[in-house]
Amino acid sequence: MSFVFTPPPAVSVPVVGTAERFPVRRIYCVGRNYEEHAKEMGFTGREPPFFFLKPADAIVAVDAGTTGTIPYPSLTKNLHHEIELVVAIGTGGKNIAAADATKHIYGYAVGLDMTRRDLQGEMKKAGRPWCIGKGFDHSAPIGPITRAAQAGDVNNAELYVQVGGKDRQRSNVSKLIWNIAETIEHLSAAWELQPGDLIYTGTPEGVAAVVSGDTMVGGVAGLETLTIRVA
Ligand code: MN
Numbered sequence: 001m002s003f004v005f006t007p008p009p010a011v012s013v014p015v016v017g018t019a020e021r022f023p024v025r026r027i028y029c030v031g032r033n034y035e036e037h038a039k040e041m042g043f044t045g046r047e048p049p050f051f052f053l054k055p056a057d058a059i060v061a062v063d064a065g066t067t068g069t070i071p072y073p074s075l076t077k078n079l080h081h082e083i084e085l086v087v088a089i090g091t092g093g094k095n096i097a098a099a100d101a102t103k104h105i106y107g108y109a110v111g112l113d114m115t116r117r118d119l120q121g122e123m124k125k126a127g128r129p130w131c132i133g134k135g136f137d138h139s140a141p142i143g144p145i146t147r148a149a150q151a152g153d154v155n156n157a158e159l160y161v162q163v164g165g166k167d168r169q170r171s172n173v174s175k176l177i178w179n180i181a182e183t184i185e186h187l188s189a190a191w192e193l194q195p196g197d198l199i200y201t202g203t204p205e206g207v208a209a210v211v212s213g214d215t216m217v218g219g220v221a222g223l224e225t226l227t228i229r230v231a
Pocket of ligand 1: 029030031082084113200202203
């Protein structure tokens with residue numbers, strides 16, 4: 001097969017303990033999936049989960065023990081960090097029951113759902129899509145994927161992000177409104193999941209701005225730390 005121009009390189013994420021990489025197909029994200037974050041955004045209560053996507057090439061994959069870099073994005077004056085547990089799908093499926101969801105998971109990673117909060121807010125107010133606030137270039141930093149068998153008890157793992165060495169967000173995956181298995185059940189009812197799909201499962205309270213020169217260190221207990229600097 002030949003192409004009219006060179007196809008873009010495959011997007012991929014390192015995997016702990018192997019030189020083989022995880023190829024990325026899609027990035028699904030869950031909105032308002034921690035109660036205290038829903039409240040800080042002006043909402044309350046358990047609503048059905050909702051989803052948005054980022055383009056796969058928004059991934060900025062950072063190797064273990066290294067510091068990645070993202071540019072400060074255009075058009076915004078309010079770039080927010082959202083620390084999230086990321087689920088990597090290894091086996092596809094549709095209408096996956098929560099009880100079967102674990103079988104579809106390849107592994108887990110630490111991710112940041114970077115958000116142009118001012119632009120997202122304008123779009124929300126106008127009832128328009130969030131793409132410009134959420135799906136911009138370099139908006140999905142991610143650390144190495146740890147395979148599920150080695151990841152420990154991610155459903156009860158502490159997660160945090162620090163900026164300049166100080167806590168910004170610190171919570172626990174157990175506080176998810178829709179846990180990992182329930183999220184997969186809902187998501188796979190709307191889209192057929194495929195190997196290579198990533199799910200950013202939502203962020204706890206404490207979202208706030210970063211500026212050029214800031215370094216974010218994000219972690220989920222049992223997974224590789226993600227360190228990334230805003231250029
Ligand atoms: Mn998010």
